[in-house]
Amino acid sequence: MxxxxxxxxxxxxxxxxxxxxxxxxxxxxxxxxxxxxxxxxxxxxxxxxxxxxxxxxxxxxxxxxxxxxxYYTHGAEPSGTSWPGRLKQFLLNDYFNAHYGSSLSPHSPLGRWLIPLLPLLKNKADMQVRHLPCSPQTPKVLADIGCGNGDFLALAARLGWDAWGTDMDPQAVEFARRRGTK
Structure with a gap:
């Protein structure tokens, strides 16, 4: 080392x-x-x-x-996803829609019921949204200090949050800006 x-x-x-x-x-x-x-x-x-x-x-x-x-935040977003990966995303989108009142699509109406039955997937989904409260007070403002490439900011914005971030890594910040995060 x-x-x-x-x-x-x-x-x-x-x-x-x-x-x-x-x-x-x-x-x-x-x-x-x-x-x-x-x-x-x-x-x-x-x-x-x-x-x-x-x-x-x-x-x-x-x-x-x-x-x-x-760092992982310097990599490009995956260009394509496998069929199982897309199915997982459809289920996650429905889970997020049910819990956060969002309207992510595409989604499968089974996600809100199936994901809570699969503890590992539910935990991963909740970690992906960093355990944000399901019914946040308005206005829904989120600051991510150390936002990296903006993955979490982008998801939070899709869930209805006014999300913005800051990071010290210029390469990650540039990637986040290119994808449209604040």
């Missing part, structure tokens, strides 16, 4: 949330095993006052782009 360049790291001596200095080690030697894009090993601490979890050290402002150089 290639380490993060030492001169490009900043020390975090206080909790970024409550500014308390007391902390305990939550996890040591963490690696990016999900996206495989951030080099190095990391230590995650937990503040003993507010329980916020945070890394120390962290990449500095000048080097943070290194973590995103091969």
């Amino acid at each position: 290639t380490p993060w360049p030492e001169e490009q790291l900043d020390s975090v001596t206080l909790c970024p949330l409550c500014h308390a200095p007391e902390r305990t080690v939550l996890h040591e030697g963490l690696t990016d095993r999900i996206f495989f894009s951030a080099p190095g090993r990391w230590t995650l601490y937990r503040c003993t006052r507010c329980h916020c979890a945070y890394l120390d050290p962290i990449p500095n402002q000048a080097s943070i782009a290194l973590a995103y150089q091969n």
Whole structure:
């Protein structure tokens, strides 16, 4: 594993949330095993006052782009989907329509009944919408800090939210803008 360049790291001596200095080690030697894009090993601490979890050290402002150089948000959208993939999307659209009052199409009228019976698919669907409330108060405004390529923003907008986002990764932001997200 290639380490993060030492001169490009900043020390975090206080909790970024409550500014308390007391902390305990939550996890040591963490690696990016999900996206495989951030080099190095990391230590995650937990503040003993507010329980916020945070890394120390962290990449500095000048080097943070290194973590995103091969990130999933830089890929293009899939050009075509298989028949099972389209069926799954039809079911998901109906599930979202039933729970969020949206009118996504195409949809299959079975989705609202079938997806709740399949816990793994239901959990994935709920995670896809980041567990947004089903009956949000009006106006339905959503801010996504760290929006990446705008996948979630696009879905939230389709579900009726006034969704906007911001991200530090210029390549992901450009992709999000090209697809029409705010």
